[in-house]
Amino acid sequence: MRSRLAAHPLGCVLALALALRLPLAIWGQDIVAPDEIIQYFGQAHRLVYGHGPVPWEFQVGMRSWLLPGLLAGPIWLVKALGGAPITGLILDKILLCLASLSLVGCAYGWGRMFHGARGGWIAGGLAALWPDLWLMAPHPLEESLSAYALVPACYFATRARQSEARAHSLAAGALLGLSFVLREQLAPAIALIGLMLCGRSPRRWALALAAAGLPVLLAGGLDWLTWGQPFRSFWLNIYLNAVLGVASGSFGGEPVSFYALHLLEDWLWAIIPIAWLARRGARRLPMLALAAMVILVEHNLLGHKELRFIFPAIALIVPLVGVGLAERPLSRKLVLALLSGLLLSPVTAYALLEDSSATSLYSALAARHPCLVAVGIVNSHFVPMTPLFTSTDFTSMQEAARADAIIAPEDTPIPPGFTRDRCVVRDRFFPGKHPLMICAWTRGQGWCGQAGPAPPPPGFVYPPAARGFIITGR
Template sequence: MNSKLKLNTLLCSILILLALLLRVGCALAFPNIFWADEIFQTQEPAHRLAFGHGIITWEFRDGIRSWIFPALLAAIMRLTAWLGDGSTGYVTGVNIFLSLLSLTTIVVAFLWGYRTGGLLTAVITAGICSVWYEFVYFAPKAFNEVVATHLFLPGVYLGVHGKWFQPRTRLFLAGCLCGCALGLRIQLITAVAVALLYICWHKDWQERTITMMAGIIGPLLIFGLVDAFTWSYPFQSFWKHFWINIIENRSHIYGVSPWYEYFVFMLKSWSFFIVPIALLAIIGSFQSPILAWLAIAVILIHSLPAHKEYRFIYTALPLILMLAGLGTSQVVKFWLLKWRSHQAKFVAVSLCLILWASTSAVLAGRFNLYTELSWQMLWNNRGWTHWNAESGNLQALQKLSQEKTVCGVGLWGIHWALSGGYTYLHQDVPMFLMDNNKEFETQKQNFNYLVANIPIQQPGYSSQHCWGNTCIYQREGDCQPVRSDRINQVIQQTGG
């Protein structure tokens, strides 16, 4: 191994380690819920596979979700349960696994930057992706679109730049990764089509297309076969998801937004920094236009449905930030034309990364997409952020997962979708939902622990532990026996 390769490997490894520490550290320090799907569409069914009990949502009653991702998470849960008592072990294990998977973004950013502009560009581009707060926040989230992104990006890189394998092998692997991404998030089909067109636009386009399509179709067939065995027919989760959410407009229940909503989301998230980020990304697009086309494809296809969520376009975010990294390196190189010494380059890159890290820290401290867009919101948005959303609920149930005396848990004023479910409670005991004294009186004999996000004054209950507004209350005595899956009956009756 020559000295140049050693230096590249060392710098890339440092950035990977930094990224991993940030992702795992923040996941453990700031437990939160961005959207209920990160638990109840992935981890909760995984918990049911791994340990035999969990909340069943309408998506898994109607068969519009694939079991492949939950099955993978179930295996991780079983393998890492030993890391801690109750749910602590496997929750940590899932966070570490997903954070490790997210490191593909750092590797791709480094390699893409190196291919585009050399070591300086590689360090800047990968450095930005290592510290950017949205990547740190979403990395340990069990969202299909996030995991799909972490497979799609290396697939695109292999197709465009990868030189480690023979062309056929490289294109087949690129297709497999893109096919896995499609299986997890079929809405990426336009981005995959753009990547396929770009990669195969060559004199031997027929052979390239056949090879890459074979790679794409393989994983999709596996998804289809799993649907056939776990549901009623092949590709049921794809077809029913489209029919129920798009044709029958079930997704409209969760919100309807105008076509430009994703621009509003990015404006809320990036504030006035959206201007320099956009300008730098435009500069970078002259070096790697395919990244820009892919980002546009992702945003455009997701702008068509009425229901929009920021996480849906997560795939576009690393593409945009990689472009911004390429643009930043161009600016740095322009100012370094007069100073060619290694010391000057080191200082320039260090200042550049410090500036990006500081920007990331500032934006992380105001990360809140649920506030109405206003000038005041853009200028000053302190207080509640996504980093602490529903944190008390998760910590309370995780605490109860380690209690040996739990025979039932009541949730007062806490929606089941924001509770953490059995993923965090873990114990095979019934849960009960209530919002008022009447509901409490009719169910109080069925549980001996109560989790509430408002102060509770009930005879026989004493406060045990609080996290912000969420507290655990305990009463002495046993519980009246009730089936532990009763909460599923309640959720089914309400259509949840």
């Protein structure tokens, strides 16, 4: 066994990472943010099956079709083979877990680069075990996918500065361009990495800029093909959110202490060894440390804050901690303090346990009603959704009546035409004194079981600033 581990260290580290990620992809019920259902899985489902609600972002052309298009491929393949929609979504989540291995592989590479095979084991193993990374793995969000490109970009940039190999500069540039396409808010960090990559080398600047321009131009062309205007999703996102303040106006602002407090909640006492070890790792990898700081500072300046927004910074911090941990002989007390804080975090427990029984309603609906597409949640305090259907809050009971199914507390008024399917007691991480009974109601066989064209998408509350950009006929 020891000889096999020694012969294939990277494979063993990646296998460990997959052992934690794949169960979440196949059986996990949690979500990180509604966007993964409404904006991505839901729109991928609509591309393949031709029906489903259309969020306002896709009626004004503020979102790129890149992610929904990529997610639609496995869903289409499963449909062509006669499988159920849920099987296609599980396949998507498995592929997302495979993409997340780029973080583990790069951490291993940096550890081996500076501290040999032992350093690769330590840095790669820590990235495999780090809960923030494996909890995010099955979720199709801009923040996670951009991190899967940004961290390898830093790795190839590090290699390019060491070896001057043209392939490394090209790979770093292409991945930086892809990171920008996936999440343009990373532009300051991407610019910093580009500056540190290229320095005063005209050759490296030419290679990196040419490679970075390719994914950006392709994304602009995709907007032209889908929205009729090149780069529409880029400039409209900036204009609506940064200039007109749609995000802050719709979701509210948070204080500058938001991220610090949430990281303390996420990492508990482990935040102390994390800071110390990351500082040690920054001596070897200043590019990662500076890029992570830029992301944290930039997002602290924005009013609308969510912990997932700084996931790329966390993905950069993890290898810094791993390289710092490998710098000296391992201390059992240090490793225990680090891993116990991460694994005992209430954030980790919440993601794994919260609402596990209530979200099982979706699995039951998927098994008995494979044609259901739109599931309305008509009570805002019932938040959890699982990517089996497109789920959304409708603007009124009249709009909810056009859904295929409704998930809501037992005493919620339900429009006529729905039949109660089943109920469960909401399994809450903090249950309180009064357990909440959650029920599912269904209407017929869903849109895909009806003859004729699908009905128009249900109505949504549009931000007033976005109304002028509504695209009709799409």
